[in-house]
Amino acid sequence: MARRREAAFPVRGGLRGGAPLTLIACTVLLLAPLVPGVLSTGSPAALVGLPGESVVALVVLLTVAGSVMQRLTAGMFAAVVVAGILLAALDLAFRATIDRPFNLAEDGGAIGDAFGVVQDAVGPVGAAVVVVLIAAAVVGLGVVVALSALRVGRAVRGEGPRGRAAIAALAATWVVFSLAGSHVVAGTPVAAFRAGDVVVAASERAAVSVREQQAFERALATDPLASEPPAQPMAGLAGKDVVIAFIESYGRVAVEPSPFTEDIARTLDEGAGTLQREGYAARSAFLTSPTLGGVSWLAHATLQSGLRVDSPRTYDRLLEHGRSTITGLFDAAGWRTMAVVPSNKREWPEGEAFYGFDTVLDSRNMGYRGPAFGYARMPDQYTWKVFHDLSDLDGAQPVMAEIDFVSSHTPWTPLPRMVPWDDLGDGSVFADQVAEGESPVTAWTDPEHARELYGESVAYSLEALFSYLETFEQQDLVLIVVGDHQPARIVSGRDAGYDVPITIIAKDDAVFEAVQSWEWEAGLRPSADAPVWGMEDFRDRFVEAFSR
Structure with missing residues (x-):
């Protein structure tokens, strides 16, 4: 045999x-x-x-x-x-x-x-x-x-x-x-x-990773906001609408001079002019994200929880254990809380159970009937408009929202263009724009071209933001614009760190007086010498600055 x-x-x-x-x-x-x-x-x-x-x-x-x-x-x-x-x-x-x-x-x-x-x-x-x-x-x-x-x-x-x-x-x-x-x-x-x-x-x-998980468990068991909660959380923002706007892949590389960031620099300069005309001021610095190139929800959880969440396992454990979040504190203090996650297409019970969002808007309930732009289910401009229409910012109850803007998500093509705000409708106006974009496979065969597309995508996301602030008058808005992580190495480079820009935009001088000790820089573009915090440090410092 x-x-x-x-x-x-x-x-x-x-x-x-x-x-x-x-x-x-x-x-x-x-x-x-x-x-x-x-x-x-x-x-x-x-x-x-x-x-x-x-x-x-x-x-x-x-x-x-x-x-x-x-x-x-x-x-x-x-x-x-x-x-x-x-x-x-x-x-x-x-x-x-x-x-x-x-x-x-x-x-x-x-x-x-x-x-x-x-x-x-x-x-x-x-x-x-x-x-x-x-x-x-x-x-x-x-x-x-x-x-x-x-x-x-x-x-x-x-x-x-x-x-x-x-x-x-x-x-x-x-x-x-x-x-x-x-x-x-x-x-x-x-x-x-x-x-x-x-x-x-x-x-x-x-x-x-097993040993690191054990260390994470020890950190998870200690929450200063749970053991010593502020008597009047977020009292310094009473009556303000507060928005945390995460811009996908908006990393430190985006605000550093290079040939592929020229569009970003021009958009930031034009945006600074827009803010000045509309009565806004801005302060900027850097946060060190726990991730690079992707896995954005780790950054979201880190900023919200005050605990560095750098892996899927620690994220899952955080959600199981629970912890005070920025959203939860706003909710407890009387704000109406919202999450706007336009590319999400399935149930997200953690949005309410862990983060404390009263309302979750996503691709299933935002009324979009236009084409998807790669990963982005809808353009950032449409996301801003739906948020504005459904949030009732002029209502009696102030709003706190986290919005995920994803037009700058890889592969950065096809990319939408701005249209008149009154023409947005259900998004069908974008139908012809997708065909004008390049194939992701073709675009990524040339690293230099991929970097150019990245710059164009971030510039678009920022343009939509500044256009929103210019178009819709809001006296009591406090906007926190932050990147979730640096773009992939094909753009950020082999030696780039994990820092992302963060900017606070508001019209009320009292907002900036509350954070004066932070020594953040004036304007939209932090310099190489701007302060750098761990992203996990933001929660406690933010709560301390605006609570009594």
């Missing part, structure tokens, strides 16, 4: 029989385990090495008897190699988008969120095709690696003593290179365990 099974992988005459297929199998064993190193380092130089995984697999294949054990060995080897490649690819994707490696203990949900972004960019059919192709590639790679290991193992056994001697020499060579620390290319050892190293590193990160 064993001989019949082996006939499915004919190797006549040891290494000399079936030479082309055997040569291909040897190439797979030599290169496949090294691919994770290429993905991790970004350098093809990582392909220069002798993979320890393949050496171990061949040694075991020569020592175990029976086709079942040999197939099991080949399968385990293929699993390690494929796992290493898959984890390295996920690491690469996570680092490129949100600037941190993939975490086995935390990021399962983030993969689902990434699928949602892809679906918004290329449609449900295109996203499904991508998933099927990735799954087929993973399974196919595993099969090829396992069959290659079996073929080379049988070929070596077919050579008898010479084959065993060759594998022994190969193993000895690997050990010598390892002990000598040999490098053909600096930083890339010849004796390599590239796939194994990636798997081990991923396991270590998962273990570290």
Whole structure:
């Protein structure tokens, strides 16, 4: 029976029989385990090495008897190699988008969120095709690696003593290179365990995340606003409508001089003129976000809760445990609270249960009938208009709202244009604009062009904001404009930090007198010397400044 099974992988005459297929199998064993190193380092130089995984697999294949054990060995080897490649690819994707490696203990949900972004960019059919192709590639790679290991193992056994001697020499060579620390290319050892190293590193990160979760639990158990709540929360803002406006990907890079931020600079300068004409003043600084490139809700939770929330696991735990939020304090003090999340398309019970929002507006109840602009279900201008129409800012009860503006969300194309406010209607006026935008796939093939699109998208979001303030008179509005995170590394750059601009805009001098000790800078554009706080510090300082 064993001989019949082996006939499915004919190797006549040891290494000399079936030479082309055997040569291909040897190439797979030599290169496949090294691919994770290429993905991790970004350098093809990582392909220069002798993979320890393949050496171990061949040694075991020569020592175990029976086709079942040999197939099991080949399968385990293929699993390690494929796992290493898959984890390295996920690491690469996570680092490129949100600037941190993939975490086995935390990021399962983030993969689902990434699928949602892809679906918004290329449609449900295109996203499904991508998933099927990735799954087929993973399974196919595993099969090829396992069959290659079996073929080379049988070929070596077919050579008898010479084959065993060759594998022994190969193993000895690997050990010598390892002990000598040999490098053909600096930083890339010849004796390599590239796939194994990636798997081990991923396991270590998962273990570290468990310890970090324990530290987070200790911080979560202590809330100064719960143990010593202010007697009159938000009394300094009595009668004011307060809006926290999160602008997607509005990072520090957006307010620093560069060719792709010229549109942003011009919009901020024009916006400063608009504010002056309308009687507004502004103070600005920086906050350090817990995330970069994506996962915006971590920043929202951090700002609202006063606790650094930097992973999906800590976010879930925060919602389970509960904590005083800025919204909750406004709600307790008599404000009517609203969340406006235009790209949300499902139930969000945490909005009321954790944050304390009385009303949640999203893509299902904002009356929009126009086209989606990539991830953005509706343009920021429309979001402002619906908020204004449904919030009743002139009513007897003041309003506190958090609004998420997402027109500057990746992939930054297609991008809407401003239209007359009276023409907005149900958003159908934007129908022809989507076709004028570029394909996200095409736009992102050129990093310089992607940066230009980013600048245009942030400029649009800011233009919509300033146009709203100019069009709709509001004497008692206090507006807090803040970025959620820096854009992806393709824009922000390899060395960029996590800082985002924050600006308070109001007409009442008393608002700025309350925060005078903060020493924030006048205007909309904080300088390189502006104060920098952790985003988690904002809640307590804000509550302290405006409460009695």
